Amino acid sequence: MARTFGEVLLNVDNISLSFGGVQALKDVSFSVREGQVLAIIGPNGAGKSSMLNVINGFYHPQHGTITYQGQTRSRMKPHQAARQGIARTFQNIALFRGMSTLDNIMTGRNTKMHVNLLWQALHVGPARKEELEHREVVERIIDFLEIEHIRKTPVGRLPYGLQKRVELGRALAAEPTLLLLDEPMAGMNVEEKEDMSRFILDVNDEFGTTIVLIEHDMGVVMDISDHVVVLNYGRKLADGSPEEVRSNQDVIGAYLGVADG
């Protein structure tokens, strides 16, 4: 894939993170360019989810810096990250199970709502107008993800693959610049995986969203990502195009094991 990308959007520089005696990340550095689809791969416990949590401000690394859109960030909370255009989905689906698809995606617009709670509760004047605007954005996402038929269905009743799609919808509702996807295809069958891959590529294509994703299925990773970062025991093992990573001896070793000698 000969694709060209913009400026560096996110720079991760020498990040180290530990919980007590456990070293989750050690001296990890990489950068994400605008418009890229970057995959983080690695065995279980390699620090992949921790890395996402550092990027969206949920964990605070002991060492190193994160530079996002040219600004080096100090301690930051997740909601500030959300304001800056970073949205994410979770490894275990984290939706409001009793609420409809539409309402769940609507919650993704939260950071964009300006009218205060009282007005919203009364649903008059500016609150009404604002809700209509947000609803329009949400409807475009519903159309985009082809989930019109479950618009009014409580998400708890939906099959797993569709719930994942709703979660992606909620993340998109924030109109993110950077989208973090934590195992978007875990537990899916082949067809659902193909659909999800298609949607991820479409999001990237249509909205120019930069995407960082964690995925175990190597086939998917090789197919959809422009750049791959490999973590192993908290350290970066390799960093490059899918082809480069695939032929990297260290990576093969970490995944398949090598004979000593």
Added chain:
Amino acid sequence: MANGALDTFPKLLIENAKVRGARPAIREKDYGIWQTWTWSQAEREIRALACGLKTIGFERGDHLAIIGENRPQLYWAMVATQMAGGIPVPMYQDAVAEEMQYILEHADASVALVEDQEQVDKLLEIKDRCPKLQQIIYKDPRGLDDYDLPYLHSLDDILAKGRAYDSAHVGFVDTAITEGKGSDLAIMLYTSGTTGKPKGVMLSFDNLIISARNGALDDKLSENEEVLAYLPMAWVGDNLFSLCQSYVVGFCVNCPESSETVLTDLREIGPTYFFAPPRIFENILTTVMIRMEDAAPFKRKMFHYFMDLAKRVGIRILDKKPVNFSDRLLYGLGNILVYGPLKNILGFSRVRLAYTAGEAIGPDIFDFYRSLGMNIKQLYGSTEASVLITAQPDGEVKADTVGKPYTGVEIRIEDSGEVMFKSPGVFVGYYKSEEATAETKTSDGWVHTGDAGFFDPDGHLKIIDRAKDVGKLTDGSMFAPKYIENKLKFFPYIKEAVAFGSDRDHVSIFVNIDLEAVGNWAERRNIAYSGYTDLAGQVAVYDLIQGCVEKVNTDLAADEHLSGSQIRRYLILHKELDADDGELTRTRKVRRGFINEKYGDLIEALYSDMTQITVEADVTFEDGRSGTIKADVVIRDAAIGQMKVAI
């Protein structure tokens, strides 16, 4: 119009825009909202598209393929093509690329207008093999940004070019419209063709407009109707109901959001004039029944109480026949508590007229809707007739006939039993196939339907089978296997039936029980069974099926044409007929020839005086392994009904 006659759809469009310009012409649910276009807005879009087609070299007489779900833009494309003097060819959007290639080639389509990337990809795959296809236009640009091909255009671009062309060439469109006349070809529809290659049925404006008008008069349609356009655009019925009649009468057509949301959209629109094949009515009824089983006990009781009442008096009330006062009062209460809310949930509150056609509908399903007060009727039609041949007039609805001929339609029954018709809707011919045309249409305009049928004493046409399958017993009485099989299959306990009788002295049948329904029935009676073969052989199950068979015999006895073909002997097959074993086609139609060969000894046993036969059969299991089943199959005699003599 200058020449006065509204004999083409473009002329009707101009007239509608003039007479009811501000009324809704078409709606589509998009982004969660019903978007509406009035007749004058629709006229502007269609005009722009007709000119846009001109700018990419589409000329009078050219053919344009249309592929996609029901969308306003695709309906407009049909009329825009006609406006430009071309012929639209709508195609089934779920066809695979190879099937599309055949039709595109055969229909000589030079331009294709398609819905989205999915269809564009299919066309690009076969484009090399379709040399006549010059240009492709797509409606939905999503995912198509990177396709940098000179012959691929977005609909928006074409419309913009068309508007520019229209203002630069004043009079172009008006001249093009005036040049069109009623005898011109309006459309080509490819029949799906269960046998052989699909054939392109050519219909003229006169065919469609006169048929649509006659139908609208017979059914008293007005501009206030609401119609949901959800059946394939390539099917003649959708063309007649969602386009022709809308243009003739001026009512509004509604396009659903997607094929998966049809039931929700149905409820939101509340159509007044509705068409569905029996399968859809059946699915809706099943959903209702399943949901009622999960309802609270009080609601369930109330539902069943009032449905029993409806079954008793509902149809009589609908047909305006006398019903005693207390029942009428109770029915009114039921309407408030059950029928009204139920129809509302299903989207049938406003249905004034509903049609079903295509295949026989089960009497229980038919009666369910009629007892709720829904005026559902059966219709008989074909592509070659511009749909309308017969339908049931109000108040004369019977579950087992297809009604009386429409205005302008003549019907005659051949000696062979085949139904022939002649009508203003009779097709011009099959495209590029004079031979097939001559086989189907006589020189004086009568068309072979291929169906066998007869008129009942009330003058209603009754279709019994495909003419080629109808045979005779040795005593000369008519034998229509599918008619008998369908009657049996309407019982929930019978999944499949195969009738024998051609050139035999009586009719016998094979029955396949419905494992789920009979299994459930057996469980409730504490009858233990280990699987299909075991259950099928149980005496109690034979008794159950005996009841069904004898009921069919009673029905057949009441019919003077068919009383001779009552079922004398039957057996319940030891295995389910299965497409994997070659006994059924993939669409679950019985393959008679194959069954005659495979079960020859069982058939002979039916025509002997044996009461039991031991069989061994090879079967293919679900997991692909094969094995043999050995079983004793019992053969029973059935009682014959007596023909009732009218007093």
